[in-house]
Amino acid sequence: MSRGLTTQAELRLAKRMAGLGTETAFEVLARARSLEAQGKDIIHLEIGEPDFDTPANVVETGVDALHNGWTHYTPASGLPELREAIAEEVSRTRRVKCTAEEVVVVPGGKPTIFFAFMALVEEGDEVIYPNPGFPIYESLCGFLRAKPVPLPLREKNDFRLDPNELADLITDRTKMIVLNSPHNPTGSVLEQQDVRDIAAAIGDRDIMVLSDEIYSRLIFEGEHFSLMSIEGMKDRTILLDGFSKSYAMTGWRLGYGVMRRDLAQYFSRLMTNVNSCTASFTQIAGIEALRGDQSSVEHMCREFKRRRDRFVERINRIEGFSCRVPKGAFYTFPSIRETGWTSKKLADALLEDAGVACLAGTAFGAHGEGYLRFSIANSMENLDKALDRVESWVKKNL
Numbered sequence: 001m002s003r004g005l006t007t008q009a010e011l012r013l014a015k016r017m018a019g020l021g022t023e024t025a026f027e028v029l030a031r032a033r034s035l036e037a038q039g040k041d042i043i044h045l046e047i048g049e050p051d052f053d054t055p056a057n058v059v060e061t062g063v064d065a066l067h068n069g070w071t072h073y074t075p076a077s078g079l080p081e082l083r084e085a086i087a088e089e090v091s092r093t094r095r096v097k098c099t100a101e102e103v104v105v106v107p108g109g110k111p112t113i114f115f116a117f118m119a120l121v122e123e124g125d126e127v128i129y130p131n132p133g134f135p136i137y138e139s140l141c142g143f144l145r146a147k148p149v150p151l152p153l154r155e156k157n158d159f160r161l162d163p164n165e166l167a168d169l170i171t172d173r174t175k176m177i178v179l180n181s182p183h184n185p186t187g188s189v190l191e192q193q194d195v196r197d198i199a200a201a202i203g204d205r206d207i208m209v210l211s212d213e214i215y216s217r218l219i220f221e222g223e224h225f226s227l228m229s230i231e232g233m234k235d236r237t238i239l240l241d242g243f244s245k246s247y248a249m250t251g252w253r254l255g256y257g258v259m260r261r262d263l264a265q266y267f268s269r270l271m272t273n274v275n276s277c278t279a280s281f282t283q284i285a286g287i288e289a290l291r292g293d294q295s296s297v298e299h300m301c302r303e304f305k306r307r308r309d310r311f312v313e314r315i316n317r318i319e320g321f322s323c324r325v326p327k328g329a330f331y332t333f334p335s336i337r338e339t340g341w342t343s344k345k346l347a348d349a350l351l352e353d354a355g356v357a358c359l360a361g362t363a364f365g366a367h368g369e370g371y372l373r374f375s376i377a378n379s380m381e382n383l384d385k386a387l388d389r390v391e392s393w394v395k396k397n398l
Ligand SMILES: Cc1ncc(COP(=O)(O)O)c(C=O)c1O
Pocket: 048, 107, 108, 109, 110, 111, 134, 180, 184, 212, 214, 242, 244, 250, 254, 255
């Protein structure tokens, strides 16, 4: 018999949810899509994903895998053959011996961030992370009630972190340091000496470093150098890498963490609790991505470099904008201080009036004020069109 309930049940949310942030890129994308639904033409330079297709050999391998019955669970940490292929790749590229037991395969780049925080960070622990930086690091500090310790990245230092500033921020309560090179949103790349200085600043403290190297294959100048390559740092490093950016596989959800074996077991347990495993056909495709033909990655990287050169050259000719040359990833991060506008207001105006979707620098933290992030993962034709629109908007409005 119905009791004739008249009130809606109260949502008794756990307190921790109040601290959880988000990624503005997805919100701006939703706003851009709703403007498109009203008939507006929008150029999408807000979202961070390659506009290229996943390489054909990888797609075919994934499709074959589905037909061949790779539709069941795998071990929580990933298929042994994929973990082996990743261990080989990491040993070669980071020049440090790494074994399959140190690899945990996860669905994308983000789970390694989440699991690192969940496994290591407790309420009140201090976490140092780059600001501007990928917003998920700060979000998870809020979620876990850790103390966020933003490390400012400065334009005058090409947006590379200053190891002396890092050293000053380290205290007895520092639990984790997050590094990200190549860097989202600025495209900065840490130099080998920077990484050595960072290692020296950490010294022999029991601090874990989450080294987010998801853009490691997308470098235009110089070479990628990982903290993991430095003697004594392997035990203190959780390496994050994956397939989303390098192989244009954002929708496949495939990434990995590489870490000491004792910690890997806890990551595996988190996988069991959260995902059971990463999709099995995706993992089979991942083996092909790593072991098969690499020419698509090289092509994509060359193409991003070409677009970067054009974009930076052109945006620097627009009044009020000035842009450093990013050395990696696929973002540009021009200063807009000279316009006198705040980042958010200008990003909103460019979306609403000029039909160009980009992100306010503040989407990446307070130190992003005065900047905009434009993704260059769009065709040269669209980038040119976007720049034409920004240019004429600036002429009319500034
Ligand atoms: C620095 C950084 N880390 C991690 C990720 C997450 O990657 P995924 O989409 O594979 O979860 C991104 C994606 O934009 C990123 O920019």
